Amino acid sequence: MITVENVSKSFASADSRVVALRDVNLAVSAGSLFGIVGPARAGKTTLARCVALRERPDRGTVRYDGMDTGRLVGRKLWGAQRQVAVVDSGLRPERTVAGNIAAPLERMGVAPDRRRNRVGTLLDVIGLSRAGARLPSELTPGQQRRVAIARALATAPSVLLADDPTDGVAGEETAAVLSVLDRARAELGATVVVTSRDADIARRVCDEVALLDRGKVVESGALLSLVGKPGSPIAEALLPSVDTPRAHLSSYDRAVDVVLVGFAAVGALLPEAAARFEVDFTTIGGGLTRLGDTPVARFRLGVAGQRIDAALAWIAERGAYVSTPMYGLRDVAA
Structure with missing residues (x-):
């Protein structure tokens, strides 16, 4: 369980401070696929990075199973961050698909046999079992995004963060990218957090959702409960x-x-x-x-x-x- 308690975050601009999050509260159930949706500049990415322990809030607390992550420093913070993988869509062009997925395991010193087994498993999860020897330039944008997700999953993280995972992906490939995120949750046991301006992503794959606007949570909760709530903005959208x-x-x-x-x-x-x-x-x-x-x-x-x-x-x-x-x-x- 991830809980966000009264989290606020701002950033310095040229002549002022921009408030990205304002007293945000929400709960992400373990093993869920949680969507953070809202318009541009709503604070989605900042909230996701706070949840992923890549940003420290100015105020408030992010807890993992009750543990206050704001108190972690040094090796303890690094150890917690290793349990949270962030999808980076930039693949290394000179490495094969399999080589890109294996890169985090190589850095950890994982034995070659174990690396090959893990890469094979992830190629199957993303539906590219026959593409391991190909280069990223030979893939479509949607396939490249699926490889990036597999690379993030290589070290078996507890939490996977995908910031706007379908951005730049053609409509017909969107479903395949979302299916990989769903399989990461269902088959690999990861808690998956996605952000998007498109509320339809929540309809297609999310169990739980938070709607942000101007740094505040407008509504959050289990999707199937929110759809019956009178006046629910999420229900109205979906x-x-x-x-x-x-x-x-x-x-x-x-x-x-x-x-x-x-x-x-x-x-x-x-x-x-x-x-x-x-x-x-x-x-x-x-x-x-x-x-x-x-x-x-x-x-x-x-x-x-x-x-x-x-x-x-x-x-x-x-x-x-x-x-x-x-x-x-x-x-x-x-």
């Missing part, structure tokens, strides 16, 4: 839009917004409630998406029938998130 004209609601007794999480809820909960309570649900907005491998639906429903309250209470008891849409000038379609 789930299908439910905007509908108010006039479309006139033929229904009630309008509600419903978020359903998981295969069973998405596939069966509404039909079962309709049959059990003799109500009619009509989808008038929203749709389906996926958060990682989990299907999630957000629907705006028109509901008709005598037992609407009982039906809505029943689906809420089974994990659905039910809310009443609030209409204002921004909510009503022109």
Whole structure:
């Protein structure tokens, strides 16, 4: 578990100090894939570097399993930093793919047989088992990024930091880069922290997420919990839009917004409630998406029938998130 407690950080500029982080608090679960998302200059990279022990905060504490890393100096700090790998996309052009991945192991004096075994394992993880003898110049940008991730993983770190890992990678290769990060978490046991301006990365691979803006945490937590939170900026960014004209609601007794999480809820909960309570649900907005491998639906429903309250209470008891849409000038379609 990594906890960030009241962390602030600023940097000197030409004529002032730029505040990068302001009293940031968050928790990163061990073994999770944690996304730090937000617009440019939100403080994402600075926060990630503080978590990776590459920057010391001006105030506040970064703890690893309860240990205050701010108190570490010398060899103890160096030992903690070795457990946190940072992806560096700059590969050595004269070395092969396998040679680039092996470089950290060579510096540590790892025996050749062990190096070869570790490199072979990582080539399989990144899906480039047949590319070990090739040079970086022979690879696509996405493949090069995957090699950089493998190199960072060579020493089996506990934590992997990937700052904007899909920057400069073409759309069709993005999925492969994100898949490598997911495999690093799932198969190699690393806690993975990624930063990005693209919130869609959180939807595709993250378990937990923090939204930053101007150095402050706007929202953080487990992604599948946040998507059902009324007014959640992250949910608004990741789930299908439910905007509908108010006039479309006139033929229904009630309008509600419903978020359903998981295969069973998405596939069966509404039909079962309709049959059990003799109500009619009509989808008038929203749709389906996926958060990682989990299907999630957000629907705006028109509901008709005598037992609407009982039906809505029943689906809420089974994990659905039910809310009443609030209409204002921004909510009503022109």
